[in-house]
Every structure is written in C-alpha cells, then in structure tokens.
Amino acid sequence: MSEWSAIVLAGGIGSRLRPLTSNIPKPLVPVANKPMIDYNLELLRNAGITGKIAIITRYMREEIIQYFKDNDHFNDLDIVLPVFDPLDTADAVRKAANYIDTENFIVSMADIVTNIPLQDFMAFHVEKGGIASITLKDVAHPRAFGVIMLNQGSRILLFLEKPIPQELSLATLTFSKKETIRFQSNLVNTGIYAFKHDVLEILESLDDLMDFGKDVFPYLAREYGIYGYARRDYYWMDAGNPQTYLYTNWDVLRRWAFPYFPRATSEENNVWINHNHPSLPSGSIIDPPAAFGNDITIGNNTRIKSQTVIGDRVTIGDNCEIEASVIWDDVIIEDNVKIKNSVICNGVLITTGSQLNEGTVIGPNFTSSEALISEKNQTFVKN
Amino acid sequence: MLKEIERLTKGGRITAFSNTELTPELSALLGGAMGTLLDPNAVVMIGRDYRRDTRMLKRSFSGGLLSAGIELIDLHGIPTSILQFAVRRYGADAGVMLTRSHNLAGMVSIKLFEATGIEFESSQVAKIVNIAKSGELRRVAAPDVGWISVADAMKVYDRALAGFFASSKESMKEANLRVVVDCACGPASRIMPDLLSEFGCQVITLNAHRPRNPLFLPNPSSLVRLREMVRAIGADLGIALDAEARHAIIIDSQGRIRTAEETASVNLHSRYDPRSNATVVIGSSVHPSVYHDLHKNIIFSGHGEPGGIGRAVLEHRAIYGFNDTGLFVLPVFSPGSDAIVASFTVLSQMAKSHLKSTDIYRNHQVFAQRTAEVTFPIEKMFEFFKSVLNEQPQDFRVIDTFIGIKLITNENEWIHLHLATEDNTLQIEVYDPKENLDRQTELIALARNLVDTFLQNRSSSLARWEN
Missing domain, CATH: 3.40.120.10 (Alpha-D-Glucose-1,6-Bisphosphate, subunit A, domain 3)
Known part of the structure; x- marks a missing residue:
C-alpha cells in the first residue's frame, strides 16, 4: 500500500471566471500557458504522491478526460478519472472513497496555483495525528473565504466559512480572552487538505455533510479535532475571477510560485519559450518577464511589455503595445493596437486601432468590425 | 437564604419557584458560584425566554457571573436550542438559559451548558450549588469585573439553517x-x-x-x-x-x-x-x-x-x-x-x-400493544397531566411527552396517556417488553384508575366549592 494518495476536485463550473470558462472547464484554463490542473499535479508529483490520484470531474467532464488522453506528461502518476456526479466537494470525496487505499490522503482543488511545501504539510498532518489538517494562508479580506482560529498547538478552534458580520462578531467576542493565534491576521482555508482514511467512514455515515467548508470542517473541528498548517512563506492564489486570474499569471512570471513556471521548453532572462522563439522584426522589443507559446508572429515596432503571456498561433501586427496581459491561442491582433492588463481568450480578432484598457476581458471567438475602445474592467463576449 | 439552596435542584437542574424559592439574591449567588467554577478567562453566552421573571433572574445571575470576572455574551430572548447551537459553534466556554417550566406555574429552570453545548450533568450542577453553599466565591477586583456584550445569534442560526437545508430549498419553494x-x-x-x-x-x-x-x-x-x-x-x-x-x-x-x-x-x-x-x-x-x-x-x-x-x-x-x-x-x-x-x-x-x-x-406510525380510550373534558386534560407529573405515582417515573404523559416502570413497561384523535377523549396506550397480556390489562386498569381518581377528586372538590 502506498503511503499517500490524492483526490483532485476538478468539477467546478468556474462561474466567477466567466467568460474565460465559457468554452473550457476551469481546471484547463491556462495560467502562463499551462492548465491550472497541471500546477496541481506537479505539486502532488513533487510531494512524492505515489498512490492513486483521482481527478473528480463534472462540468465539461469530456474535455478534461480528453486532455489527459492527449497529453502524456503525467504518465508517471497513477491518475484515475472516475465518472460520477458529486453533489458537492465532500460528496465527491465520499463517492471516490473506493480509490483511496492509503492511510492518509490529500484533497486539493484543481483551480489554485501554489507552491506550498506539500511534503512538509503531510509530515505536519502525521505529527499532529488529527483526522484532518488544512492548509491556511493570510489574506486581506477573509470574509470572502472563511475564518479560522487556531490555538498554540495549531488545533483549529473555530472554522467559519464565508462568515456574515454577526458571525465574526460572535466569534470575536467568544475568543476575546483565549490564547489564539492570528485570528486578526486573516487566516483562510486554501483548499488543500490532508485526511486520515477514517474520515471516509464519517462521510459515509453522515451524508448531510456535503461541503468541506460549510459542513465537514466545522463538524470535524467540534467533534474530532483538526489542525491548521499556518506557514506564511509560500505562494497561493485562487484564480477565481478575471482579476485574480491576471494576478496569478503575473505571479508565475515573477517566479513567485517557484518552482512552478510557465509551460516552456527553454527560458532565458525570464522569457519562457515553448519550442520556437518568435521572430522579432526590427524595432520590436520583448520586456521580461514574459511567456510565449508556439507559432507566434510579431509585427514591426511592436512592444511586448513585461508580465505578458502569449499563447499558441497568435499574430500581432505592427506598432502594437501589449502590457501585462494574457492572450490565449489563435488570436489575431491587427496593427496599432494597445492592450493593457487585459485577458483575451481563444479565437479573438482585435481590429486595427483598438485600445483595451485595464481589466478588459474578451471572451472566446469575439470579433469586432471596428476598433474597440474599452472602458476599465469591461467585458466583451460573442453574441 | 443558604438553607434554600439544597431545595433548588430537581432532576439534576436548578429548578424552583421564581421569586419565592429562587430569588434574585439567590440567582446572583448561583451566578457567582458558576463563575467561580469556570476558568477566569471564560466567556459565557446567556439567554432567556420571554417571561418577566426569567428576565429578572437572568439579570441577577449575570451579575454573579460578572463578579467572578466572566465575560458575558447576552443573547436576550432566544430559544434554548439556538443558545446551545451558538455556544458550540462559536466557541463559548459555557451557556446559561433561564426558562419557565412547561407545566408548573411560577417554576423556572436555570439550564447550564458546557462548551460542547450539552447541558451540565447533575454532578456539575451539584458542584455549583456546593460552591454557593460554601460562600467561597471568586470575587475579582473592580477592573477585572466581566463585561456584557450583546450579540444576535438568531441571524447566524437563520443563515446556518438555510445553508443546512439548501438542497431542499428549491423543492420546498415549488x-x-x-x-x-x-x-x-x-x-x-x-x-x-x-x-x-x-x-x-x-x-x-x-x-x-x-x-x-x-x-x-x-x-x-x-x-x-x-x-x-x-x-x-x-x-x-x-x-x-x-x-x-x-x-x-x-x-x-x-x-x-x-x-x-x-x-x-x-x-x-x-x-x-x-x-x-x-x-x-x-x-x-x-x-x-x-x-x-x-x-x-x-x-x-x-x-x-x-x-x-x-x-x-x-x-x-x-x-x-x-x-x-x-x-x-x-x-x-x-x-x-x-x-x-x-x-x-x-x-x-x-x-x-x-x-x-x-x-x-x-410508514412511521407507532402502534401500542394495547390501547383504550376514555372520555375526558379537554379543558381538564392539562391539569390532569400536571397533577400526575407532580405527584409522580409510586413505582413510576413520569415524563412529559408534550401531548400527554408517559409513566415508565423500572422494567421499562409504560403507559402513555395522551390527547386522542377525538376531542374530549384521552387515549391510553400501554407497552410491556415481555408482551404479557395480563400485565398489559393491569397497566390499562392502572391508567383508568388514575383518570377516575382525578375526575372524582375534581368533582368532589367542585361540589365542596359549590356548597
């Protein structure tokens, strides 16, 4: 029996990330030219997970299954793709119980990018001996996630999923005189968990427990004792909406997620290239860091400014300026176009003279017959 | 006052007639005793029902807790079930609930809850009573006297329940x-x-x-x-x-x-x-x-x-x-x-x-082994139940089933007397684990006897009053 196995939850719809998830499931949304789920699987590989890795799919299941058929870069892992329809996160684990034959296992979300020292977390889980351990991170606005209070021994005293103000108020009052750590520093659950195999029996007998955040952890914290892994020194980002998606791309380019990098066959001076370097005609410049896919054509006097990601089969015209943006595959950008802090999905045509300002998101296959001048944070989708 | 304390515990709870047995002074003493039992850094949630006397007693009990340095979260009028929910979910060290009795006029219970949200065992209640009797209370210095904060637990409960039944919401709406x-x-x-x-x-x-x-x-x-x-x-x-x-x-x-x-x-x-x-x-x-x-x-x-x-x-x-x-x-x-x-x-x-x-x-109907029905004026039924509960007939433990009363023997035989489907009718149900028909008949006769005795006593006392 292998020591650890894993369940990767990849069934989410990614509705907050729309229109990026209109045509592809969220786990396959590329971050720096690499699907998000790849970051997750690389994390598990680096942690030495040798048991089964069950990837639980639901929304656009066929696309994810096809992705693993078409790509062989995880052939060294024992990946299984069971087909069932989970009702929620904990229900997914309950239904995947047959794939877990190890004493401990990891559960992770397929839509986060992190370089958490997973082996260290696994050792923490074994040392504490609780039925579950949760990875935690500081964030600025905990109400958007969940709030956790720990004691000095890292035991979780309180677990609140997306609390309303009255809940925060009650929790603050009850813990006002307790020796807790870091409640004020906004610890949240980051979506990577370690469990003892025994938790599967609990999930089996209590089928009211559907969601980890809302049901399972509050219950386990009260009845069994669970632990929080609250190291500060790692990178974690939930690319849950277009803005944080953009940040995640920048962060990977800035090497904040080290040792997880953009998809590339080579890298030089923080420019990641996949197989063939784009030709740079006279007057064109690339400011690192940046990442490039295959078959990219760049016009004259075009500047690719730092923190830009460009996918496969992208054509960029003359006199363009692209700054801190993410451009997916099969995109045509005509001449004299300026793009700043924007996301452009597959199959888009940006006509001559367009100006895409900060926060612009162009959904898949969008085309316009005339120059597009966007307001800040404007979204365009194909009708 | 201290002499009264022993009489306050009934069935493992602090239960007494308010303002005669359980006075504000005694309530404050008991609050102080509970505060003494708890850790000085404890935070306690406290609530009450809507009666005037529970409001009064809660205030004095709170005073006792505060004097021992306990921080209070006042949930005001709140169902006991929600107080228990809040104590456990939000990490309070204990809970206190002051409620009236379901069937005895003027009787009040002070229910005490652990951090788990589960009610104190009788041995824990006895400790508090003993501390109160001994008078050895922890009185903190003025700057360390506890503080009362007010919180709305109804709102958080509302949200939790809506989340818990979220999967049924659409079908219920339809x-x-x-x-x-x-x-x-x-x-x-x-x-x-x-x-x-x-x-x-x-x-x-x-x-x-x-x-x-x-x-x-x-x-x-x-x-x-x-x-x-x-x-x-x-x-x-x-x-x-x-x-x-x-x-x-x-x-x-x-x-x-x-x-x-x-x-x-x-x-x-x-x-x-x-x-x-x-x-x-x-x-x-x-x-x-x-x-x-x-x-x-x-x-x-x-x-x-x-x-x-x-x-x-x-x-x-x-x-x-x-x-x-x-x-x-x-x-x-x-x-x-x-x-x-x-x-x-x-x-x-x-x-x-x-x-x-x-x-x-x-599909969930419970059929008793033997049943009988007796005519009984509906307006007297509650009084009958209360009288049996108070008297606790010999060899039986009587419990309140909220539709009637159940008399249970040590052998786990029982008689359930409750409101029947027909108005002005009392239903008698009996159960004997040994399934002895004679014993079942005996239990039915016993129940009838209880009913008859009550009705006879009532009619004779009524006759006396009329004369």
Whole structure:
C-alpha cells in the first residue's frame, strides 16, 4: 500500500471566471500557458504522491478526460478519472472513497496555483495525528473565504466559512480572552487538505455533510479535532475571477510560485519559450518577464511589455503595445493596437486601432468590425 | 437564604419557584458560584425566554457571573436550542438559559451548558450549588469585573439553517406548503415564521405574542386548536413548538397529532442510509417499532440526567439521538435538541417526495400493544397531566411527552396517556417488553384508575366549592 494518495476536485463550473470558462472547464484554463490542473499535479508529483490520484470531474467532464488522453506528461502518476456526479466537494470525496487505499490522503482543488511545501504539510498532518489538517494562508479580506482560529498547538478552534458580520462578531467576542493565534491576521482555508482514511467512514455515515467548508470542517473541528498548517512563506492564489486570474499569471512570471513556471521548453532572462522563439522584426522589443507559446508572429515596432503571456498561433501586427496581459491561442491582433492588463481568450480578432484598457476581458471567438475602445474592467463576449 | 439552596435542584437542574424559592439574591449567588467554577478567562453566552421573571433572574445571575470576572455574551430572548447551537459553534466556554417550566406555574429552570453545548450533568450542577453553599466565591477586583456584550445569534442560526437545508430549498419553494406553526409565545416566534417563508411556505403563525401571564404551551387545548386550524384551512402541516424550540409536536394534513417518536422516526429514516454502520442514541422507553428495522448500533439512554441524549450522542459519535419526550439531536447541526431542524426535516421530506404528511407518517406510525380510550373534558386534560407529573405515582417515573404523559416502570413497561384523535377523549396506550397480556390489562386498569381518581377528586372538590 502506498503511503499517500490524492483526490483532485476538478468539477467546478468556474462561474466567477466567466467568460474565460465559457468554452473550457476551469481546471484547463491556462495560467502562463499551462492548465491550472497541471500546477496541481506537479505539486502532488513533487510531494512524492505515489498512490492513486483521482481527478473528480463534472462540468465539461469530456474535455478534461480528453486532455489527459492527449497529453502524456503525467504518465508517471497513477491518475484515475472516475465518472460520477458529486453533489458537492465532500460528496465527491465520499463517492471516490473506493480509490483511496492509503492511510492518509490529500484533497486539493484543481483551480489554485501554489507552491506550498506539500511534503512538509503531510509530515505536519502525521505529527499532529488529527483526522484532518488544512492548509491556511493570510489574506486581506477573509470574509470572502472563511475564518479560522487556531490555538498554540495549531488545533483549529473555530472554522467559519464565508462568515456574515454577526458571525465574526460572535466569534470575536467568544475568543476575546483565549490564547489564539492570528485570528486578526486573516487566516483562510486554501483548499488543500490532508485526511486520515477514517474520515471516509464519517462521510459515509453522515451524508448531510456535503461541503468541506460549510459542513465537514466545522463538524470535524467540534467533534474530532483538526489542525491548521499556518506557514506564511509560500505562494497561493485562487484564480477565481478575471482579476485574480491576471494576478496569478503575473505571479508565475515573477517566479513567485517557484518552482512552478510557465509551460516552456527553454527560458532565458525570464522569457519562457515553448519550442520556437518568435521572430522579432526590427524595432520590436520583448520586456521580461514574459511567456510565449508556439507559432507566434510579431509585427514591426511592436512592444511586448513585461508580465505578458502569449499563447499558441497568435499574430500581432505592427506598432502594437501589449502590457501585462494574457492572450490565449489563435488570436489575431491587427496593427496599432494597445492592450493593457487585459485577458483575451481563444479565437479573438482585435481590429486595427483598438485600445483595451485595464481589466478588459474578451471572451472566446469575439470579433469586432471596428476598433474597440474599452472602458476599465469591461467585458466583451460573442453574441 | 443558604438553607434554600439544597431545595433548588430537581432532576439534576436548578429548578424552583421564581421569586419565592429562587430569588434574585439567590440567582446572583448561583451566578457567582458558576463563575467561580469556570476558568477566569471564560466567556459565557446567556439567554432567556420571554417571561418577566426569567428576565429578572437572568439579570441577577449575570451579575454573579460578572463578579467572578466572566465575560458575558447576552443573547436576550432566544430559544434554548439556538443558545446551545451558538455556544458550540462559536466557541463559548459555557451557556446559561433561564426558562419557565412547561407545566408548573411560577417554576423556572436555570439550564447550564458546557462548551460542547450539552447541558451540565447533575454532578456539575451539584458542584455549583456546593460552591454557593460554601460562600467561597471568586470575587475579582473592580477592573477585572466581566463585561456584557450583546450579540444576535438568531441571524447566524437563520443563515446556518438555510445553508443546512439548501438542497431542499428549491423543492420546498415549488411545493409551496401551507404550514400552521404555534410558537408557544416563545422566542422562536422571531425566527420560525420567517424561515418557513424563506423556504416558500405559506405560514399561519399562532401564539407569537408575549403574554403578560404565561401560557403553558403546547397543551391539549392548544393542540386541538392547532388541529382545527390545520383542518379548516387544509394545511399541509401543523407544528407546535414548545417555548424553548427543543420539542415539536407535528399535526399531519389530516389533523392527526403525531407522537414525538413518529416524528423522530421520519427524521431518522429520511436522513440516513440504513445500511451504514452508524450509531443512533434512542431513549430507553421509545417504542421498539421505531427502530426495529435499523441495522445500526443502537445505544439506549434513560431519562433523568439533563443532556443525557446529547451527551450519549457525543460520546458514541452517533449520527442522531432522540427520545419519547420529543428531543431530537442531530449533531451535525447542533448539540442539543432542535425542534426547528426536526420540523424542517419533515417539510423537506414532504417537498422532495411530493407526499402528503399523512402519507409520510403512515410508514412511521407507532402502534401500542394495547390501547383504550376514555372520555375526558379537554379543558381538564392539562391539569390532569400536571397533577400526575407532580405527584409522580409510586413505582413510576413520569415524563412529559408534550401531548400527554408517559409513566415508565423500572422494567421499562409504560403507559402513555395522551390527547386522542377525538376531542374530549384521552387515549391510553400501554407497552410491556415481555408482551404479557395480563400485565398489559393491569397497566390499562392502572391508567383508568388514575383518570377516575382525578375526575372524582375534581368533582368532589367542585361540589365542596359549590356548597
């Protein structure tokens, strides 16, 4: 029996990330030219997970299954793709119980990018001996996630999923005189968990427990004792909406997620290239860091400014300026176009003279017959 | 005053007549004693029902706690079930609830809860009483006197319950169920009608006011009124809560008053996979037909210790606990009995199955071994139940089933006397684990004798009064 196995939850719809998830499931949304789920699987590989890795799919299941058929870069892992329809996160684990034959296992979300020292977390889980351990991170606005209070021994005293103000108020009052750590520093659950195999029996007998955040952890914290892994020194980002998606791309380019990098066959001076370097005609410049896919054509006097990601089969015209943006595959950008802090999905045509300002998101296959001048944070989708 | 203290504990709880036995001074002393027992850094949640005397006693009890340096979170008027929920979910060190008795005028209970949300055992209550008797209280210096903060636990409970039943919300909205709910003039009136509306129910609410003179609800007359209301408007369900929202009596769509055991059975069977290896805690005098088909580990819990069912559920990691007094403990949601959750489970079951409540309950009907009916004036029925509860006939332990009373022997034989389907009729049900017909006849005769004695005493005292 292998020591650890894993369940990767990849069934989410990614509705907050729309229109990026209109045509592809969220786990396959590329971050720096690499699907998000790849970051997750690389994390598990680096942690030495040798048991089964069950990837639980639901929304656009066929696309994810096809992705693993078409790509062989995880052939060294024992990946299984069971087909069932989970009702929620904990229900997914309950239904995947047959794939877990190890004493401990990891559960992770397929839509986060992190370089958490997973082996260290696994050792923490074994040392504490609780039925579950949760990875935690500081964030600025905990109400958007969940709030956790720990004691000095890292035991979780309180677990609140997306609390309303009255809940925060009650929790603050009850813990006002307790020796807790870091409640004020906004610890949240980051979506990577370690469990003892025994938790599967609990999930089996209590089928009211559907969601980890809302049901399972509050219950386990009260009845069994669970632990929080609250190291500060790692990178974690939930690319849950277009803005944080953009940040995640920048962060990977800035090497904040080290040792997880953009998809590339080579890298030089923080420019990641996949197989063939784009030709740079006279007057064109690339400011690192940046990442490039295959078959990219760049016009004259075009500047690719730092923190830009460009996918496969992208054509960029003359006199363009692209700054801190993410451009997916099969995109045509005509001449004299300026793009700043924007996301452009597959199959888009940006006509001559367009100006895409900060926060612009162009959904898949969008085309316009005339120059597009966007307001800040404007979204365009194909009708 | 100290002499009175011993008399305050009944059935493992602090229970006494307010303002005669349990005075504000004594309440403050007991608060100080509880504060002394707790850690100086403890935070305690405190609540009450809507009676005037519980408000008074809560204030003095709070004063005692504060004098021992305890921080208080005042939840004001709140159902006991929600206080228990809040204590556990938000990490308080203890909880205190002041409520009136269901059946004795002027009687008040001070219920104390651990950090788990489960009621203190009688031994813990005895410790507090002993501290109060000894007078050795921890009195802190003025700067360390505790502070009272006010919080709204109803709102967080509302959100938690809506989340817990989120998967039933759409089907309940589509079902558009018509529900009559009697809130027993308790704090649940602030939350139950709104919650039902939020789930798409058409709600008629009874007893949502705060009467100057306390009413003892539910009682046979109030249940008959509720039944008539259900029949009159063709409601899908009637729900009679007690003032603490720990007990619920359900009236089905045909106006049949369902026992707590039947409602517990609906809850249990609708929620869990009978094939699983989970544990269930069941009151020892529950009719075996409720659990005979369960292939579960069953733990029996007797009556007597406060919080007995909840504690057994916690200790055995059970998935559910219930008894025949109408306590329903679903630990995934709350550590104590929660009648709101039990009622919503029935409603969600109706909505998901598209069945009438009568049809759902048909599969959970409890049939006694022997039954009998006696004519009994409805307006005297509650008085009869109270008198038997107070007198506690020899060889029997008497419990309040909220539709009547149950007399239980040490051999676990029982007599259940309760409101019958017909008005002005009392139903007698008996059960003998040995299935001895003679004994069953004997138990029926005993019940008839109790009824006759009560009615004769009443008519003779009435005659004396008239003369």
